[in-house]
Amino acid sequence: MRLNKSRGYTAFLVLNHIILAILAVLCIFPILHVAALSLSSSTAASSGKVVLFPVEFNLKSYTFVMQNNDFLRAFGVSVLRVALGVPINVLMTIIVAYPLSRKKSQFRAKTFFTWFFLITMLFGGGLIPWYMIIRETGLLDSIWALVIPNAIPVFSVILLMNYFRDIPAEFEEAAYMDGAGHWTILWKIFLPISTPTLATVTLFSLITHWNSWFDGLILMNSPTNYPLQSYMQTIIINIDPTRITQRDLDLLKLVNEKTTKSAQILIAMIPIICVYPFLQKYFTTGLVLGGIKG
């Protein structure tokens, strides 16, 4: 088809492969290096012998992290957050996208409500008022502060709304003739044929909830309520000396700080790595095709 073999072209092809291979290596190298650090002995890690492969392989830093109650508790908070937040996000996306996907003849207030949701994407309230409202409504320090204020992912709503709108009208007309109401049409007809977009919406919500750390950091008064990423922010990035106990100090003598940090980073990555194949499959097509409508 595009065959055109000159010597210059062959040289280009070789060079192209080399450039792309180097690029890929540069991208993955930092992650592999940290993985290697987490599996190396503390002396090897601190003396700078570790590059891409573990030196003096051992699992000490992982067993150390697994004995750390703060880490485990934070992991639990994150799991709870995902378990509550994702179903709420998906349910809200479905029941908001459906009315907005109706034709104007079926739902007169459609334009009004569409703008009602869209405006929140264009104009944000700002950090301080947002914090004050959550404080005034009494959600501070509760898991619901991480779930309720962002219960409606507007971008996902638009994605699913566009998908619903493209479903041919014959589908629902037949059901409508049989006396089916909106709930039946949504649940029995629309949802079963929307699984790819629902997968995108679910993954989007999963990633957002797992990765969020800033809300946990400022909305939780007590560090024991921090989700994992907020906890990691305080111990890896902003080391707060008041939160290090004598027990931690004693244990740190046995295992190196560098290897334990690396182990925590790796453990926090595991859920993302597990869903990564699905992310690759559903994220791109869903986002590109649904978000940008030409």
Add this chain to the structure above:
Amino acid sequence: MQARGKERFKRELPLYIMLFPAVIIMLIYSYGPMIGNVIAFQRFLPGKGLFGSPFVGLDNFAYMLKMPNIWNVLYNTIFIAFMKMVMGIVVPVTVALLLNEVISSAFKRIVQTIIYLPYFLSWVILSGILITILSPSDGIVNQILGSIGIKPIFFLGDARIFPYTIVVTDIWKNFGFGTIVYLSALTSIDPTLYESAVIDGANRWQQTKHITLPGISTTVVLLSVLSMGNILNAGFEQIFNLYSPIVYSTGDIIDTLVYRTGMQNYQFGVATAVGLMKSIVAFIMIALSNQLARKTAGYRVL
């Protein structure tokens, strides 16, 4: 007429019921903060709440303009955001064009899989990794540089280098996603165009110049125009995790300033005023860029 209106309402009622919970939540947690911006005009006392605090007119805005670092922070924000915008187009388009020339689909897939991964990791995780590898004393990057005779570079602690570290690490996280967006634009180009170009004797470079580039130009224009709405978003999550007081002169941005002023120094009124100015400018930029996108590429949100 009345009966028909009633019947119509009955038919639409389930739709209102579906919207009801979301509308309540949005009113409180999205529209509430918009109204909460009155704090910008108050000497806000948390004990007295939103409506009990005394109003002080534009005092907070006047204070904001007198803050010694405000113009510097604005400059840093725009400088970093603009560099990210430009690189956020150049790098993914280039990589997508290079990947498009790869014949082996296995190689293509491996490269895509690797470069896309950082996009899904949080800035806490990525910053943890970056702080480890960029450390001037025992980070692997400086070890490698040292082995070829380069003195340790303080990537995160040198104010002259910090903004560039931010841009490069931002590319690391995000260019995989952009590349895949542009790749899908490339694959939608009609293959018969290339066939007829080959018959006309066009070489690869001519094909790229006359078919491939014009083929993705709409997507490029659209995404660049839309990214203009982010001119004041230099990336709070990233900078918050990577900066330190040593690099405030070049790395402090509007969002980090708002955070420190409000959440650490409890100057709620001033912080809200700065945040409100940012929201207004961002809103204007987004509205303008959407308008422009509609004109240039026929883009519509709805």
